[in-house]
Amino acid sequence: MKIQAQWMRGGTSKCWVFEAEHLQEAGTSLDVLLPRLFGSPDPRQIDGVGGATSTTSKAVILHRPVSDDVDVEYTFAQVGIEEAAVDWGSNCGNGSAVVGLYAIEQGWVLPTGDVTRIVTRNTNTNQIIVQRVPTPAGALAAVPDAQMPGVPFPGYAVGLGFQDPAGKTTGSLLPTGTATDTIAAGGTRWTVSMVDAGAPVVMVRAEELGLDPARYDSWRAGVELQLDTLELIRRQAAVRMGLVATTAEAARAIPKLAIVGAPTQADPGCDANVMMLSMGKPHPALAITGSIALTLAARTSGTVLHSITGDTLGSTLRLRTPAGVIETWSEEQGRTLLVGVDRTARTIATTIIHLPEDTGSAVAASLAGATR
Amino acid sequence: MKIQAQWMRGGTSKCWVFEAEHLQEAGTSLDVLLPRLFGSPDPRQIDGVGGATSTTSKAVILHRPVSDDVDVEYTFAQVGIEEAAVDWGSNCGNGSAVVGLYAIEQGWVLPTGDVTRIVTRNTNTNQIIVQRVPTPAGALAAVPDAQMPGVPFPGYAVGLGFQDPAGKTTGSLLPTGTATDTIAAGGTRWTVSMVDAGAPVVMVRAEELGLDPARYDSWRAGVELQLDTLELIRRQAAVRMGLVATTAEAARAIPKLAIVGAPTQADPGCDANVMMLSMGKPHPALAITGSIALTLAARTSGTVLHSITGDTLGSTLRLRTPAGVIETWSEEQGRTLLVGVDRTARTIATTIIHLPEDTGSAVAASLAGATR
Known part of the structure; x- marks a missing residue:
C-alpha cells in the first residue's frame, strides 16, 4: 500500500x-x-x-x-x-x-x-x-x-x-454585544475585549497585569507569574462568549487570550505590543487565526486594542511579538472584507x-x- | 533541481x-x-x-x-x-x-x-x-x-x-597490549580495559565508582555525580590507546566509555549490566559500534568484562542497558569472525x-x- x-x-x-x-x-x-x-x-x-x-x-x-x-x-x-x-x-x-x-x-x-x-x-x-x-x-x-x-x-x-472572518464561531464579531466588558477573576475586575474573528480571542491590557506596556522585554517574566489568573480570565471569557455553559467546560485552545499594550514613542516599528497565550503558555510568536481577531479589534471602536492603535491605522497593523513584528492587513473588495497575513x-x-x-x-x- | x-x-x-x-x-x-x-x-x-x-x-x-x-x-x-x-x-x-x-x-x-x-x-x-x-x-x-x-x-x-572488527582504529584489539590497565584520574587509580573493535572503548567497573553492580536502577544517579571523573578517565584512555598525544586533544566521541557490572543471581536475563556514556552523558541504550567492543571484550580473558561474564558464554551476549536487554552475537566462519547485533x-x-x-x-x- x-x-x-x-x-x-x-x-x-x-x-x-x-x-x-x-x-x-x-x-x-x-x-x-x-x-x-x-x-x-x-x-x-x-x-x-x-x-x-x-x-x-x-x-x-x-x-x-x-x-x-x-x-x-x-x-x-x-x-x-x-x-x-x-x-x-x-x-x-x-x-x-x-x-x-x-x-x-x-x-x-x-x-x-x-x-x-x-x-x-x-x-x-x-x-x-x-x-x-x-x-x-x-x-x-x-x-x-x-x-x-x-x-x-x-x-x-x-x-x-x-x-469576512467575523463571528464564524459565535455568530458575531462581538459575542457579548459590547466592545469592552468587565470580568471578575482572581479577586480583581479586569477590563477586557472579547472578539470572534479567525478564532475567539479575549484581550487584556498589559497595565492591568502590572506590566509596563512599553517595556515589552519585561513582559514574559511578569506573565509567567500570572498564568493561573489569566487562565481564570480565559475560562470566564469562554462562558461570556457563549462557547461553553460553565468555566469548567472551557476548551484548552479556545478562546485564545492576548495581552496588549502601547509601544513606546521611541518604537515606531509597531502599532501595538502583543503576547498571546497558547495552551497556557506564552506563544513564541502569534497564531495566525488569533492575529485576525486582533486586526479586527484594532479597527473596532471601544476595544482595548483600539484604545492603543487609535483611528489612524492604514491598511496594515504591525504587532510586536516575541518572534518580531508581524504585519497583518485588511482590505475591502466591494462588500467583502479580507483580513490577512503574509507567509x-x-x-x-x-x-x-x-x-x-x-x-x-x-x-x-x-x-x-x-x-x- | x-x-x-x-x-x-x-x-x-x-x-x-x-x-x-x-x-x-x-x-x-x-x-x-x-x-x-x-x-x-x-x-x-x-x-x-x-x-x-x-x-x-x-x-x-x-x-x-x-x-x-x-x-x-x-x-x-x-x-x-x-x-x-x-x-x-x-x-x-x-x-x-x-x-x-x-x-x-x-x-x-x-x-x-x-x-x-x-x-x-x-x-x-x-x-x-x-x-x-x-x-x-x-x-x-x-x-x-x-x-x-x-x-x-x-x-x-x-x-x-x-x-573481523578488532583494531580497525588502532591496529589492535588491545591497543595497550594488555587486557587490563590502571589509569590515574581524580586522585584515584582505576582498573580499566581498553578495547578497539567497532569503536575504541574504555571499560570501568561499577564497583570502583561506588555503584552496586547488581542494583542497575541506581546507576544513573551515581554516574551523573561522577561525570567529570569519568571524562578524565576517558581522556587518559585516549592517550593510552594512541588516539591522541595529550588528554587535551581527546575527541568528544572517541573513545567511548562503558561502565560494567555483574547482574544479580536473581536476574538471569542478562550476562552483564552496562551503561555507556555518549557525549558526556549516559546513553539511553547502547551505541551499536560500542556494543561490538563489549562483545569482544567479554570473549577476551583478563578484561574487566570477561571477569563478569566468565568463560561460559554461548554465541550470544546479553547486555542490560537503560532501554532494556540488548543481545549481540558472534560467530566464526572459517577464518573470519562476525560480531553483530540484530535490528x-x-x-x-x-x-x-x-x-x-x-x-x-x-x-x-x-x-x-x-x-x-
Missing part, C-alpha cells in the same frame, strides 16, 4: 499534503490511517513521517470542490504524537499557507497575471481564505526568494486573506509513503508496542 | 538514503548540499528534510562498489542541525541497518534462499558489515513483522555482522527532494537569515 503526498513547509510549520482520494484508497478511517502514516503513538514518531513536534505533525487534506466559487477545499488535521488520534477541531494558518501553492504547482489553478488568486475553503471552520501567490510573467519564479521571520531560507510569498511556503519533497500493514494490524502492533 | 532519496528507518534512527550519483548531479560539495537539503543551519530544520534531532538528521550515501567481494559500499553522514556542516568521522550502526534492505528493495542484490546475505563496506571506518535479511520463499515478506526495543512498529529484521529497518517513503536554489545562493541566504 503506497500513498502519494507532498511534504511542504507552510510558514513555520511542516505539513504533509494529501489529495483526499489518495487517502480514500487505503479504505480505512483517517483517524486510524493518519496516525499510522505519521508513526503515532510514539513520542519520537520514529517509524513514520511525523516530526515529533506539534508544528511538524500536521496534515492538510485537499478536496476538489463541488462549487464554482471555490478553487480548493481543504481540511486541517493535527496528528497526535503520543496518542494515535487526530484533532479536527481547528484550522491552522501555517497549514493553510501551502494550499494555494499546491494548487498552482499541480496545475489545479492556472497562473493569471503577476499575482494568482486562489479561493480556498477550510472545512474545519467553514472559512474562505483567498490566497495570493506572485506569478511574475504568469508563472512561479524558478527560485523562490521571499523571506519571513522564523524561517532561515526563502520560499514563495503567500498572502492569506480571511474573507512563505515551499514544497520540500514529492513523496510516496509506504504503509506496510493493513491499518487494522498496525493498530494491533502499536498497542502491543505500548504495553511491552 | 530535484534529488531522489529513500527515507528509511534503521533501528531507532531515521535516515535519508541517497545513491551517490544522484547527489553528484547537484554539482556541489556534499558539505554544502546535505545541510541545505536538511534545512540546516536551523535548530528546527523547518525548511528541509532533517528531523531536528541527532537521530533524525542522518544521511547514508550508497555507492556501487568496484570490487567483486562487496555488494554495496556506503558512507555515513551526520548532518549538522544548528551548523551547516557534516561530520564524516564515524559510522552509525542504525544507519548501517538500512543498507541491506535498500539493496534488496532496489534489486541491487537478488534474494537467495530464506536469508539473503549482503556484503557491505562502510567507507568512514573501512569496516565490512555482512547484513542478513530474511527472504522467506526468496522474497521480502509483504508485511514486515520483526520487533525491537524502542520502536513501536514492526520492520524487516536485519542482522549486522561486523567482520529492524523499513522504508518510510520514496521521495524526490526539491532543492530550490543553486546551493551557492542557499548558503548566502542562510547566512543572511542567521544575521537578521
